[in-house]
Amino acid sequence: MEIKGLNIQNKAVLAPMAGFCDIVMRKAADNFDAGFTISEMVSARALYFGDKKSHELMETFDHKAPYGVQxxxxxxxxxxSATKHVLDHKPDFIDINMGCPAPKIVNNGSGSALMKTPEIAQQIAKTVVENANGLPVSVKMRKGWDENYLTAVELAKRCEAVGVSFITVHARTRQEMYQPGIDLDIIKQVKQAVNIPVIGNGDITCPEDAIRMMDYTGCDYVMVGREALSRPWIFRQIKEALEGRPVSADLTVNERMELLLWHVKQLCEVNGEYLGMKKSRGQAALYMKGLRGAAHLRYLTNSLSKYEDAENLVKEVLKENV
Ligand SMILES: Cc1cc2nc3c(=O)[nH]c(=O)nc-3n(C[C@H](O)[C@H](O)[C@H](O)COP(=O)(O)O)c2cc1C
Structure with a gap:
């Protein structure tokens, strides 16, 4: 099932991840053919008050695939007013977060707390749809708040009723946070309950996981989060598998290190070298996952301060791993 108004070329899409899905990570995913990308979550209240930093979170680039703001x-x-501010950035769609489990978000009733208040959640969805100038609006939700509030099906129906174009279901309750194991049945139940496209989400780490989720639940798309941070080429691999083509190999260590340097350079261009290098430390560690020389390389990674430090780190990685 297609999402009306969006030209999506891959059924595997990038998950929004606060603190990670900045413009550079979204560009990496876009380069590796993610079906769409989404910004980090942006506070509607902060936008209402004209916060400048929130606008920075929405900045985008000349992307191939559709881009959404959450x-x-x-x-x-x-x-x-938040929806009007979002429209200034010309996204292709607007997503609403009903899944974030973080205490500072749920304590005021945002994120996954909305799974306990379906009327308010529906009112929010209706407001965004009415102010989005015809852009598709989506909702990303969890299975529910806890075992007493398994509200995904009800909420999905309410969202569909007010004009939401598609739903993403992260198949865990808020109580389960990110514990291993997801409930594929909740994705299946939501898919059966609504007539709009459904995206399944949770624990996809390889093309087989994506195929299993789609086959079992009937969901139309899959969303990949954590695995894509260290292996953004997973989008290309899932696309190949879903199209019945041979799946390309993981990037070699050399290719991964090229990607690492590309990412660091982009972070420096966007943020300036001082902040860019600070931000590079976490990302470099992600691209180096599983490589030999851990302790020594970890030290070099944690002290990245100049672009040359990244080049030096890559030399050390290649010395020990090729
Ligand atoms: C560090 C981190 C930040 C996240 N931030 C967001 C967010 O801003 N908005 C959102 O809807 N979900 C957020 N999520 C949840 C992910 O989008 C996704 O639903 C979850 O990680 C499960 O998918 P995965 O198993 O593929 O990682 C975040 C997850 C992580 C790990």
């Missing part, structure tokens, strides 16, 4: 909040009225 909003979070708890007060439907905040979403009137």
């Amino acid at each position: 909003l979070f909040g708890f007060e439907p009225n905040d979403f009137v």
Whole structure:
């Protein structure tokens, strides 16, 4: 099932991840053919008050695949002006966060707390749809809040009723946070309950996981989060598998190190070298996952301060791993 108004060329899409899905990570995923990318979550209230940093989170680039901005909040009225601010950045769609489990988000009723208040959640979805100038609006939710509030099916139906174009289901409750193991049945139940496309999400680490989720649940797309941070080429591999083509190999160590240097350079261009190098430390560690020389390389990674330090790190990695 297609998502109306979006030209999606790959059924595997990038998950929004606060602190990670900045413009550079989204570019990496786009380069590796992710079906779409989404910004980090942006506070509707902060936009309502004209916060400049929130606008930086939405900045984008000349992307191939559709790009969405994700909003979070708890007060439907905040979403009137927030949606208008989002439109200034010309995204292809707007997503609403109903899944974030972090205490500072749920304590005021945002994120996955909305799974406990379906009326407010529906009002927020309606407000965004009414103010989005016809852009597709999506909702990303969890299975529920806990075993007493398994509200995904109800919420999905309510969202569909007010004009939401597609739903993503992260198949865990808020109580389960990120514990291993997901409930594929909840994705299946949501898919059977609505007539709009459904995206399944949770624990996809290889093409086989994606195929299993789609076959079992009937979901239309899959969303990949954590695995894509260290292996963004997973989008290309899932696309190949879903199209019945041979799956390309993982990047070689040399290719991974080229990607690492590309990423670091981009982070420096976007943020300036001082902040860019600080941000590079976490990302470099992700690209180096599983390589030999751990302790020594970890030290070099944690002290990245100049672009040359990254070049030096790559030399050390190649010395020990090729
Ligand atoms: C560090 C981190 C940040 C996240 N930030 C967001 C967010 O801003 N918005 C959101 O809807 N989900 C967020 N998530 C949840 C992911 O989008 C995704 O639903 C979850 O990680 C499960 O998918 P995965 O198993 O493929 O990682 C975040 C997850 C992680 C690990």
